[in-house]
Amino acid sequence: MDASEAGTILIVDDNPRNLGLLSDTLTGSGFEVAVAVDGARALRLAREGMPDLILLDVKMDGMDGFETCRRLKGDPATAAIPVIFMTASTDLSADRVKGLNLGAVDYLAKPFLDEELLARVRVHTKLRRLTMRLAAQVEERIAAEAALQRLTQELERRVGERTVALERALEGLTQAQAQMATVIRAAQAVSGEIVLDDVLDRLMRLTLEHAGARKCVLVLSRESGLVIEASITSDPDTVVLGLSTPVGPGADLAASLVEEVASTRQSVFVWDTGRDARPEDARYLAGKGPRSILCLAMMCQGELIGVLYIEGDAAPEPLLATQLETLGLLASQAAVAVKNALLYGHLADMTSELRRSNERLETEVARQTEELRQTNERLQRELVERARAEEERARAEEERAALQAEVIDAQSARLAELSTPLIPITDHIMVMPLIGTIDSARAQQALEAALNGVQTNRAKVVIIDVTGVTVLDSAVASTLMSTATALRLLGSKTVITGIRAELAQTLIDLGVDLGAVVTKGTLQSGIGYALRQAGDGVAGLHVNGNSARNGGATGRRNGHY
Numbered sequence: 001m002d003a004s005e006a007g008t009i010l011i012v013d014d015n016p017r018n019l020g021l022l023s024d025t026l027t028g029s030g031f032e033v034a035v036a037v038d039g040a041r042a043l044r045l046a047r048e049g050m051p052d053l054i055l056l057d058v059k060m061d062g063m064d065g066f067e068t069c070r071r072l073k074g075d076p077a078t079a080a081i082p083v084i085f086m087t088a089s090t091d092l093s094a095d096r097v098k099g100l101n102l103g104a105v106d107y108l109a110k111p112f113l114d115e116e117l118l119a120r121v122r123v124h125t126k127l128r129r130l131t132m133r134l135a136a137q138v139e140e141r142i143a144a145e146a147a148l149q150r151l152t153q154e155l156e157r158r159v160g161e162r163t164v165a166l167e168r169a170l171e172g173l174t175q176a177q178a179q180m181a182t183v184i185r186a187a188q189a190v191s192g193e194i195v196l197d198d199v200l201d202r203l204m205r206l207t208l209e210h211a212g213a214r215k216c217v218l219v220l221s222r223e224s225g226l227v228i229e230a231s232i233t234s235d236p237d238t239v240v241l242g243l244s245t246p247v248g249p250g251a252d253l254a255a256s257l258v259e260e261v262a263s264t265r266q267s268v269f270v271w272d273t274g275r276d277a278r279p280e281d282a283r284y285l286a287g288k289g290p291r292s293i294l295c296l297a298m299m300c301q302g303e304l305i306g307v308l309y310i311e312g313d314a315a316p317e318p319l320l321a322t323q324l325e326t327l328g329l330l331a332s333q334a335a336v337a338v339k340n341a342l343l344y345g346h347l348a349d350m351t352s353e354l355r356r357s358n359e360r361l362e363t364e365v366a367r368q369t370e371e372l373r374q375t376n377e378r379l380q381r382e383l384v385e386r387a388r389a390e391e392e393r394a395r396a397e398e399e400r401a402a403l404q405a406e407v408i409d410a411q412s413a414r415l416a417e418l419s420t421p422l423i424p425i426t427d428h429i430m431v432m433p434l435i436g437t438i439d440s441a442r443a444q445q446a447l448e449a450a451l452n453g454v455q456t457n458r459a460k461v462v463i464i465d466v467t468g469v470t471v472l473d474s475a476v477a478s479t480l481m482s483t484a485t486a487l488r489l490l491g492s493k494t495v496i497t498g499i500r501a502e503l504a505q506t507l508i509d510l511g512v513d514l515g516a517v518v519t520k521g522t523l524q525s526g527i528g529y530a531l532r533q534a535g536d537g538v539a540g541l542h543v544n545g546n547s548a549r550n551g552g553a554t555g556r557r558n559g560h561y
Helices: 016-028 039-049 065-074 092-101 114-172 174-191 196-211 255-264 279-288 321-419 440-457 474-489 501-510 523-534 537-543 545-557
Strands: 008-012 032-036 053-057 083-087 106-109 215-222 225-233 239-246 268-270 292-300 303-312 429-437 461-471 493-497 518-520
Touching: 008 016, 008 039, 016 032, 016 114, 032 039, 039 053, 039 065, 053 065, 053 114, 065 083, 065 092, 083 092, 083 114, 092 106, 106 114, 114 321, 196 215, 196 225, 196 239, 196 303, 196 321, 215 255, 225 255, 255 268, 255 279, 255 292, 255 303, 292 321, 303 321, 429 440, 429 523, 440 461, 440 474, 461 474, 461 523, 474 493, 493 523, 518 523
Parallel strands: 008 032, 008 053, 053 083, 083 106, 429 461, 461 493, 493 518
Antiparallel strands: 215 225, 215 303, 225 239, 268 292, 292 303
């Protein structure tokens, strides 16, 4: 898969091993991957890199996944980035609802299969690209509509300005109504047209008629330069449109005069071409024989729209001043009409292009909408199947956890029994040998075992042998003293045997009060003391000797003796 099609994934997890596994899986499938080990770095990377998708772990130190998602969705710059939560929590329903309420698009429960991860990532990255593409197209359409609106407003503004200018011109020419009647009719006729070809056709005919000329040419100022767009002759009086001929040495007119007017923005009238013609136009004028040439600058708000070129017959007198003024006004009105026609043509082209663009956009939107619908249906089916699988897995996990708890409880009970054996010596004497390191938990087990044994066997003396104890701390010593006190409340006496010099020193350093118990150096001496206290005597020991020997053997087999 192409990386540009796969997209960029931001993985957020405070477990480096999880980051490595996810990164390898995604990069192996063509995705670009960025990683963050906490929520703060994830927020910074999301704003800087704008990934296509964020895989976000729920349980993290510091800022957890839910808070990170809330901040991502609260930032306009990152709110649109889709987020998929990852969790190993057993309370999936509550976490899923919370994540979806925060704006997440999906939920993955750990552990998950690579195929499942890739499938979900591909679906959401594709949805992300389609959404962004659709948004871009909508923005383009909005921009085009805004441009059209601006052009329409500009056209209306310019039409309004031209109308105002026309009204001012008409007011200024009321004193010369006879001369201006033709200009007014011509202006009305030209202004009534909006299509460029119609404007040019009407303008050529009016100019030829009013000037009494034998030839008229309209030159427009284009981006490429001066271009001949239309011409008309008196015989025949046919308007030729769409010439698009550049003004130059080979053009069918006095090119230097046209270029001069375009450069100076001032009209030029040559009454006698035989005397006042430009040397550059000698070749053209040699065979044409026009007596006079009038070049009118067509100006509109300081902008050169074009040049109205008129060739006169071989008349002995030049055009009257009133005729020149009228033709100049006609050229001004023609400039407005041509400008409006050009704007209208541009607007029509843009409108047509916008219509075609809208049709393409509507078609594309319909296609993408259908794709989104199909994708959503497919995703809904996957979510239902996933929920069913999650329910089955949860039931299996509950059954396995219950069975595991039963096994652990049974093992704990057996270990507790083996770690604190209680051996009967006689009917009234019991021995509890302790070996190895005694921690608080084991000392508590010893207390419970001694109390249960005394209560069950009604023993008068309990011997706690610590010959094999290696470490004894204050908490353990306090528990042993508590055991002696509890046994005394049950009517039994406690004897502690096997205290070595280092253990004795430890008890002294810990400040343990041994006044409530009897201590003996060896187990043998402790048993003798217990026999005397219980009143069983040696005979009692012989009577229960087998039991004592059997108990000792059992203790050795269990690793306690």
